[in-house]
Amino acid sequence: MRREAIMRWLLPVIILVIALAAVPFANDYILYVLTIAVLMSTLAVSYDVLLGLTGYLSLAHGFLYGVGAYTAAYLTTNSGWNFWLAMLAAALMSALIGAIVALVAFRTKGIYFAVLTLGIGLVGFQFFLVLEPLTGGVGGFVGIPGIPSLPGLADDPSRNNLVVAIVLLAVTYFAALVFLRSSIGAACLAVREDVTLAQSLGIRVGTARLAAFTFSSAFAGAAGAVFAAISNFVGPDDFSVMATGFQVVVFVVIGGMGTLWGPILGAFLVVCLPEVLRGAATYSVAIYGILLLFFILFAPKGIAGAVLALRRLLPARPASVTQTARHSEAR
Amino acid sequence: MLEIEELSAGYDRLEVLRGVNITVADGGSVVVMGANGAGKSTLCRAISGLIECRRGAIRFDGADISRVGTSERVRRGIVQVPEGRQVFPQMTVKENLRLGGWIHGKAKEAALREIYDLFPRLEERQGQNAGLLSGGEQQLLALGRAMMGRPKLLLLDEPTQGLSPVAIEQVAEALISIGRRGVSILLVEQNLALAEAVGRYAYVLETGRCAAEGPAAELLSSDVVAASYLGH
Numbered sequence: 001m002r003r004e005a006i007m008r009w010l011l012p013v014i015i016l017v018i019a020l021a022a023v024p025f026a027n028d029y030i031l032y033v034l035t036i037a038v039l040m041s042t043l044a045v046s047y048d049v050l051l052g053l054t055g056y057l058s059l060a061h062g063f064l065y066g067v068g069a070y071t072a073a074y075l076t077t078n079s080g081w082n083f084w085l086a087m088l089a090a091a092l093m094s095a096l097i098g099a100i101v102a103l104v105a106f107r108t109k110g111i112y113f114a115v116l117t118l119g120i121g122l123v124g125f126q127f128f129l130v131l132e133p134l135t136g137g138v139g140g141f142v143g144i145p146g147i148p149s150l151p152g153l154a155d156d157p158s159r160n161n162l163v164v165a166i167v168l169l170a171v172t173y174f175a176a177l178v179f180l181r182s183s184i185g186a187a188c189l190a191v192r193e194d195v196t197l198a199q200s201l202g203i204r205v206g207t208a209r210l211a212a213f214t215f216s217s218a219f220a221g222a223a224g225a226v227f228a229a230i231s232n233f234v235g236p237d238d239f240s241v242m243a244t245g246f247q248v249v250v251f252v253v254i255g256g257m258g259t260l261w262g263p264i265l266g267a268f269l270v271v272c273l274p275e276v277l278r279g280a281a282t283y284s285v286a287i288y289g290i291l292l293l294f295f296i297l298f299a300p301k302g303i304a305g306a307v308l309a310l311r312r313l314l315p316a317r318p319a320s321v322t323q324t325a326r327h328s329e330a331r
Numbered sequence: 332m333l334e335i336e337e338l339s340a341g342y343d344r345l346e347v348l349r350g351v352n353i354t355v356a357d358g359g360s361v362v363v364m365g366a367n368g369a370g371k372s373t374l375c376r377a378i379s380g381l382i383e384c385r386r387g388a389i390r391f392d393g394a395d396i397s398r399v400g401t402s403e404r405v406r407r408g409i410v411q412v413p414e415g416r417q418v419f420p421q422m423t424v425k426e427n428l429r430l431g432g433w434i435h436g437k438a439k440e441a442a443l444r445e446i447y448d449l450f451p452r453l454e455e456r457q458g459q460n461a462g463l464l465s466g467g468e469q470q471l472l473a474l475g476r477a478m479m480g481r482p483k484l485l486l487l488d489e490p491t492q493g494l495s496p497v498a499i500e501q502v503a504e505a506l507i508s509i510g511r512r513g514v515s516i517l518l519v520e521q522n523l524a525l526a527e528a529v530g531r532y533a534y535v536l537e538t539g540r541c542a543a544e545g546p547a548a549e550l551l552s553s554d555v556v557a558a559s560y561l562g563h
Contacts, residue, residue, distance in 0.1 A: 183433055190419060190430050197417045200379055202405025202434035202480065 007307065011261040012173050015268075019166055023159050031158040035230060037271040038165040039223055042172045043244075044251035044263035046219035049176050051249070052258030053188040053212050056109070059245045060101055060117040061220055063124030066239025068094040068221025069228040073141045074134055076229070083148050083229055090225035091218045098217020102210050121241035128236040140235030147229045161230045168226055169264070172219045176260050184211045254295050256304025265303045332357045332515050333378070333409075333484055337387035340377040347373040349539040350387065353517075355484060360516045362530030362547055364523075364556065369536040371519040372414055375488045378517070379411040380404045391484070405434050408483030412473045415492055420462025424453055427461050427472055431479030446475040449508060467498025474505055484515045491522045503528045527551050 019034060026034065047061050068090035075081040075089055105116050128135045135141060146157055153160040179185045187208040190198040195205055228234045237243060247270065255266025269291075277287055299306045333355040341347040347370045355361045365371050376382045378389060380401035389397045396404055410431075419427050425443070432442055447454035450471045456464060461472055470490055477485055487506070491499045499522060506529045510516055520526045526533065530547035535556055543550060550556060 183436065186426065186430055187433060189422070190433075193419045193421065194417065196381065197413060197419070198430075199381060199401050200405075200411045200413050201430055201476070202402045202410075203430070204402050 007304070008177065008259070008261055012170070012264065015264060016166060016170060019162070023162060028158045031162050033272060033275050035158075035162045035165045037268045038162065038169050039227055039230070040247075040251060040267040040271050041264040042165070042169045042223040042226075043220055043248055044255065044267040045169070045172050045176055045260055046216045046223065047248045048252050048255075048257065048260055048263045049179060049219075050212050050216035051252050052260070053180070053185065053192060054209050055192045056106075056209070057114045057249065058101075058105070058117040058213070059114060059241050059249070060105070060120040060124065061216070061248050062239045062241055062244030062246075063121045064094045064098050064101070064217045065220045065224040065227070065244055065248075066124065066128060066234075066236075067097050068224025069234045069239065070128065070135050070141065070224075071221065072225030073144045073228040073234055076145050077141070077143060083145065083225075087222055087225040091222040094221025094224065095214050095218035098220075099210060099214045101217075102213035106206065106209050106213070118241060118245075121245045125236055125240050128239065135236070136234075138236070140233055141228070142233050144228050144232045144234065146232060147226070161226075165226055165230070168222060172222070173260065173264075175215075175219070179212075179215055180260070184208060188212045250292065252302075254292070254302050256302030259302075259304040262302050262304025269303070332359070332392060333517065334390040335378070335387070336390070338374075338377060338384060338389060339386040340373055340382055340384055342373075342382065346385070347539050348377060351536070351539070351541055353534055353541065355515050355517050356532075358510075358513050358515055360510050360529055360531045361518070362526040362533045362551075363517065363519045363536055364521065364526060364533060364551070365536035365542075368538075370539040371536055372488050373539075374536070375411055375414075375486050375517075375519055378404075378486055379409055381411075402434065405480055408481065409486065410477045410480040410482035410484070411486040412477045412488065412490060414488040418461040418464070418469050418472050418476070420460065422461055423458055424461055424464070424472055425457040427476050428453070428457075428479050431476030432481075434480060442479055442481075446478055449478065450475050450505065465498070466494050467501050470494060470498065470502055471505060474502070474509070478509065478514075482514055484517060485509060487516065487518045487520070489520055490518075491520065491525050499525060523551060523556075 019038065022034065023031070043061070043065055050056065050058055050061070071093040072083070072086040072090040075086040076083055081089070101117070101120055105113055105120065108116050129137055147161055147164050149160050150163060153163060187198065187203045188211070190201070190203055191205050191208050199205060227238070251266040251270055252263045253266070254269060255264065256262025273288060273291070277283070295302060335351055335353040338351045339346060339349055351374060353361070353363070363371055363374060373382065377384055380399065384397040388395055391404070391407060391409060396407070419430065428443060428446055452468060453472060453475050456468065461469065464472060474490070490502050494502065503525050506516060506518070510529070516529065518526065518529055527547060530551070533545065533547040533550045534541050535543040535550065
């Protein structure tokens with residue numbers, strides 16, 4: 001198995017085990033920070049399917065996350081829907097809106113795509129502000145019911161939220177892996193590498209990109225639904241381009257584009273660092289900035305790239321008897 | 332199988348092909364030669380649908396495909412091997428091959444087996460990144476990948492460009508072997524030796540028009556080719 005494939009499976013399992021092991025011991029504050037970090041990881045993984053697989057930088061992902069959050073908030077609060085059904089509806093709504101955005105945005109490429117999605121993100125933000133009957137407008141949407149309790153966690157909403165967030169991350173991650181390994185995922189990679197060559201093989205470029213965008217939007221919507229239920233409140237500022245739109249790009253770039261597991265580390269680092277640096281609050285923004293500069297200048301492939309490079313520095317193991325035999329047979 | 336009538340195509344305001352007529356019979360092997368800028372690559376792109384057909388008609392298996400998209404043309408059996416050993420360098424040999432069969436759904440192991448039988452070298456290298464293969468191996472991979480698309484007509488755009496004489500021989504052998512399997516071939520080539528080895532019928536393109544045509548053995552040794560292609 002190749003190094004990257006090992007990391008793709010091993011690292012999420014390690015994170016999952018650590019997060020679950022921390023559940024019984026952490027206080028409510030730590031549990032909340034961990035929950036948000038896991039939720040942002042879900043958003044980052046969903047975004048990596050788009051950025052990593054197509055190479056297109058969308059700044060509308062925060063808006064699609066918001067569509068999911070508001071959809072779930074409205075359905076659970078005003079229509080009395082069950083949270084799980086509302087989450088599914090939120091994912092579908094974000095996927096639908098995402099598909100429409102993709103159909104418009106993929107008419108452009110490069111910097112124009114980024115600027116166009118920036119515009120969509122800004123317009124979406126305005127919609128959240130002005131559609132007051134649906135979104136609560138400037139004041140936001142209040143009184144959103146929490147996540148229903150899982151068996152054994154009825155008296156502990158903080159732990160309940162964390163476990164649900166972890167399950168959503170696991171589902172998103174494995175769905176992304178399946179997508180990546182599917183024929184449509186392979187088509188996305190081919191299109192990213194060489195559009196003309198991909199076309200000459202009969203790959204439908206538009207369909208591949210649309211599929212990646214829609215998939216990515218659906219899981220952003222599901223993450224939004226969980227965020228709404230955890231916070232019991234959502235406001236437009238949570239989904240602005242300047243906040244979530246850019247932040248999710250940072251998660252993926254710092255973590256390592258196209259690896260799926262790297263963005264999880266990126267999200268954890270970005271979410272948890274300010275909490276760790278609370279003692280040096282004056283310098284925390286500067287430290288954050290320096291960290292960004294460090295990654296762009298010295299580790300452009302992100303944490304994942306650095307980890308893989310370190311693994312390559314380790315001395316190679318001598319070939320096993322089985323491997324040697326296999327090579328001899330091949331010859 | 333393929334009938335091109337009065338085909339005109341180009342880029343933006345530039346009309347590269349001007350009324351080209353070419354026919355490839357079922358199981359036939361046709362070579363198109365010509366100097367640089369004659370429109371050979373544009374012809375390949377127009378047939379595969381990568382650029383629009385402005386005037387004229389392209390018929391394949393009796394149906395007019397002039398307005399049909401690239402993907403549908405591949406599905407119908409027109410598969411192109413683009414100019415310049417194009418492979419996906421970051422993907423393994425096997426992943427490259429699987430992409431060749433993308434249009435027909437998930438590639439079956441049996442389809443891969445056939446390609447490995449045709450090109451045993453690719454089986455040895457199946458786990459290796461395509462970018463690490465030699466030039467000749469990359470070209471064989473491009474051919475194998477095209478064969479995964481189950482072509483009825485294989486379009487080859489200068490497959491020997493930049494290859495060593497040994498690698499050219501390998502490509503020639505591979506093309507002859509593919510031809511024996513009943514696949515029609517339209518080869519755009521500047522290498523006379525390969526053109527003579529593979530082609531049964533030949534066309535010479537000159538500034539976007541067919542300047543000459545005839546049986547490959549006669550035409551490629553004639554003065555027409557020497558004058559328009561070799562420049563003397």
